[in-house]
Amino acid sequence: MRAVRCTSLALLSLLLGGIASISARPASPTVEIESGTLRGVASAKLAVYKGIPYAAPPVGNLRWRAPQPVKPWKGVRDATQFGHDCMQLPFPGDAAPLRTQPSEDCLYLNVWAPRKRSPQLLPVMVWIYGGGFVNGGTSPAPYDGSHFAEKGVVFVSFNYRLGRFGFFAFPALLKESGPVGNYAIMDQIAALKWVQRNIAAFGGNPREVTIVGESAGGRSVNVLVTSPEAKRLFIRAVVESGGGRDNHFPADPLDHPAADGRPSAVQIGINFARSMGIDGTGAKALAELRALPAEKIVNGINMASMMRQASTYSGLILDGKISTQSPEEAYEKCEQNPVEIMIGSNSADLGTAPGKTLDAIFAPFGADAGEARRAFGAKAGDDPSAVARKVGMVETMTEPARFVAQRVAACGKASYVYRFSYVATPLRAKLPGAPHSSEIPYVFDTIGESSWGNFGKGLTAADYKMADEANSYWVNFAKTGDPNGAGLPHWPKYTPKGDGLMDFTMNDGPRGGPDPWAAQLDAVERIQN
Numbered sequence: 001m002r003a004v005r006c007t008s009l010a011l012l013s014l015l016l017g018g019i020a021s022i023s024a025r026p027a028s029p030t031v032e033i034e035s036g037t038l039r040g041v042a043s044a045k046l047a048v049y050k051g052i053p054y055a056a057p058p059v060g061n062l063r064w065r066a067p068q069p070v071k072p073w074k075g076v077r078d079a080t081q082f083g084h085d086c087m088q089l090p091f092p093g094d095a096a097p098l099r100t101q102p103s104e105d106c107l108y109l110n111v112w113a114p115r116k117r118s119p120q121l122l123p124v125m126v127w128i129y130g131g132g133f134v135n136g137g138t139s140p141a142p143y144d145g146s147h148f149a150e151k152g153v154v155f156v157s158f159n160y161r162l163g164r165f166g167f168f169a170f171p172a173l174l175k176e177s178g179p180v181g182n183y184a185i186m187d188q189i190a191a192l193k194w195v196q197r198n199i200a201a202f203g204g205n206p207r208e209v210t211i212v213g214e215s216a217g218g219r220s221v222n223v224l225v226t227s228p229e230a231k232r233l234f235i236r237a238v239v240e241s242g243g244g245r246d247n248h249f250p251a252d253p254l255d256h257p258a259a260d261g262r263p264s265a266v267q268i269g270i271n272f273a274r275s276m277g278i279d280g281t282g283a284k285a286l287a288e289l290r291a292l293p294a295e296k297i298v299n300g301i302n303m304a305s306m307m308r309q310a311s312t313y314s315g316l317i318l319d320g321k322i323s324t325q326s327p328e329e330a331y332e333k334c335e336q337n338p339v340e341i342m343i344g345s346n347s348a349d350l351g352t353a354p355g356k357t358l359d360a361i362f363a364p365f366g367a368d369a370g371e372a373r374r375a376f377g378a379k380a381g382d383d384p385s386a387v388a389r390k391v392g393m394v395e396t397m398t399e400p401a402r403f404v405a406q407r408v409a410a411c412g413k414a415s416y417v418y419r420f421s422y423v424a425t426p427l428r429a430k431l432p433g434a435p436h437s438s439e440i441p442y443v444f445d446t447i448g449e450s451s452w453g454n455f456g457k458g459l460t461a462a463d464y465k466m467a468d469e470a471n472s473y474w475v476n477f478a479k480t481g482d483p484n485g486a487g488l489p490h491w492p493k494y495t496p497k498g499d500g501l502m503d504f505t506m507n508d509g510p511r512g513g514p515d516p517w518a519a520q521l522d523a524v525e526r527i528q529n
Contacts, residue, residue, distance in 0.1 A: 026115065028080075033198045035070045038079040042115055046149050049202070050110045051083035054158060054194040055187065057105035063290045064168050066178045067107060067190040083108025085137025086162045087294045089302045095437065096129075096140035104165065104294045109158035109191055110138055112145035113202045118152070121205035125478045126195060126234070127157040130215025130241075130437065132303045133184060133315055134163045147445035151475045154204030156195060160187035164272065164297050167314050169254055169265035172286035181254055181265055181317035185223055189322070192224075192233040210236035210478040214440055218242015219249075219316075222404070224337075226330035229322050231337050236481055238474065239343040240443070241350070241436055244400035245528060246328045251316035265314040272312040275299075331407035340481040341408045342474075343401045344418030344501070348433030351396030353388045361388050365527055375519035391524075398517065399524040405494040415494045416483055417501040417515075422466050426458030428506070439504070445471035462509075469510055473502070 026042035031049065040049035055067035062068060084103035114122070125148055129136040138157040145155030160166065166184030173180045196206045211234045213221040218239040224230040225237050252258065252265045263271075270281060276296060278288045301309050317323065330336045355361035358378055365372040373379075376394075378387045398419070405415040420439040423431050424447065441447045445467040447459060473483040473491065483491045483502070489510045492500035502512045515521065 029115070030076065031201050033201050036073040037076045039076050041080045045115055046146055047113050047115045047202075048111070048146075049079040051081050051108045052079055052111065053083070053107060054109050055107040055190050058107060058161060058165070058183070059104050061290060063104070063165070064170075064173060064183060065176070066183070066186045082110065082139040083159065085139050086159050087165055087298060088135050088162050089298050089300060091131070091135045091302045091304060094135065096136075096142050096440070098137050099139040099141070100137065102137070106159045106161070107187060107190075108138075109156055109194065110145070111202050112149040112155040113204065114149055114152065117203050121200060121208075122152055122154050122203055123208040123210065123478045124154045124156060124195060124199055124204040124206070125474075126192065126209060126211045127155070128160075128188060128211060128213035128217035128220050129157070130213070130217045131162070132306060133166060133216045134301050134306050135303050136162065136216070141449060142441045142444055142446045144444065144446055144449065147471050148475060151472065153475055153478050154199060154202050156191075156199070158188075158191040160184045160191070163301050164299075164313055167265070167317060168269055169314065169317060170269040170273065170286055170289065171266060171281035172283050174255065174266070179319060179321045181319040182322045185220065185227070185322050188220055188224060189227075189230055189233065192230065196233060207235070209234040210238065212238040212240070212474070213242060214240035215242065215437060222327040223316065223323055225339060225341070226325070226327045226336045227322055228324060234339060236340045236477065237342075238477065239341065239401065239404065240439060241345045241397050242343075243397060244327060244331065244343070244404035246326050247528065248396050248400070249315060251318045251323060251326060252314045254317055254319050265317045268312060268314040275312055328403075331404055334407070334411035336408070336411070338411070338413055340414045341404065342416040342418070342477050342483060343404050344420065345393075345397035345401050346434040346436060346439055347419055347421035348431065348435050349393045349397040350436045351389065351392035351394070353392040353395065355384070355388060357384055358382065358387060361391055365523060368523060368526055372523040375523045394517070394520050394524050395528075399521045399528065402515070402521055403525070403528070406496055409494055409496065414481055416477070416491060417494045418491075418504065419501055419515075420504045422504045422506050424463050425460045439470070442467045442470040442504075443474050466504065466509065470504065473510075
């Protein structure tokens with residue numbers, strides 16, 4: 001009898017404990033937006049909403065059309081899970097693997113906000129992922145926006161169409177109404193317009209929006225900063241390893257060959273149709289293209305294969321409406337949208353110069369070849385491939401970032417430059433510098449929660465401190481247009497005379513001062529102009 005009684009008391013205790021646990025959980029938050037009511041998920045500090053449609057599914061006859069309005073729903077829509085990432089062939093070994101099944105129905109966004117509402121609307125950050133415009137999405141673990149929201153900003157991420165879904169031109173499309181070609185950028189603009197209309201419902205200020213992008217996302221930021229269609233949708237911008245000059249995958253003209261002989265985007269679309277066995281260029285051929293299964297449109301393209309498919313995939317297009325000129329041209333003429341900018345690259349970023357010998361690598365510098373060699377410290381006996389990577393990186397990423405900062409400052413807006421040189425403690429024996437995209441888990445402060453860079457075991461207090469500091473600089477910039485804040489080493493504003501930057505160094509933490517690579521950048525600048 002006593003045993004039965006004890007068991008009953010134990011069960012009652014467990015039951016009451018379970019009830020107490022359930023009652024202690026934060027109630028599921030709800031929010032009313034233009035298209036209906038959303039139910040998200042709450043923690044002690046945050047309210048998070050995922051899988052929010054910002055445009056109609058771009059499927060069927062909406063394939064290769066500008067994003068269309070969302071159909072309102074009745075009742076309460078569940079917003080606790082990510083929507084599908086956009087259709088693609090995932091890239092093996094991707095440091096930020098998708099956590100959804102890719103689909104053509106993918107125009108969804110996510111919002112992280114403080115659970116306790118501030119009396120004033122908060123600044124907003126909008127994330128644009130990279131992936132070469134053929135891979136990527138919002139579901140990867142490193143892109144969790146929690147730490148931004150915990151520091152007082154409303155954080156948004158969104159999906160945009162990729163590959164041939166995101167960039168495609170064809171003669172019959174030119175006869176349809178609306179812009180043609182840059183559907184990925186149209187999606188980005190549609191998401192930013194959604195933010196303008198809806199973010200106040202989450203506690204965000206539509207007048208204080210900062211866009212942040214890395215790699216293809218950074219290149220997107222440069223396009224948006226210089227697009228007349230994106231004017232007044234944001235006031236600040238962050239470009240992480242996004243270039244800024246025309247020397248890195250220049251956009252294709254819409255309907256005529258480029259001056260350097262590259263085919264038009266329309267011709268590339270015709271090439272793709274023919275590769276699918278579709279003849280003609282009229283409405284019938286377009287209908288056949290729109291009827292192809294999504295896998296046929298992908299056709300095996302991803303970051304590993306995109307260069308081999310240049311004859312049937314265009315990438316960014318100078319369409320005359322979304323993109324009226326290259327970012328470099330716009331920056332040169334001060335015709336960009338007037339926004340503050342923070343821009344930079346990594347110490348072992350992407351890029352390689354042509355040439356298999358030192359003489360060949362430095363031949364493009366002409367009469368300045370000797371000076372360029374000295375600037376890069378290249379000497380007889382050096383591995384030409386290593387020198388080519390360093391020269392190519394400065395040409396592709398490092399100098400273009402300084403160029404953008406120079407032009408933004410010259411045109412009257414604040415600019416800040418960074419170099420991310422930090423390598424996580426367990427990876428230092430393997431890596432000579434910070435590779436492309438490795439700053440992301442520090443900026444998001446997700447190094448302890450993500451698999452990025454295969455950190456594995458061995459992260460130290462210094463690694464976590466760097467992540468917290470990087471995250472704080474980005475938050476401060478979104479809040480004030482200045483990355484500096486209490487307790488952080490000073491980040492100098494960029495001026496051409498001072499040529500300063502913030503270097504996130506491997507051993508000494510963030511250090512502001514003159515750019516130690518200035519001579520290399522100067523040498524490259526002379527051949528860029």
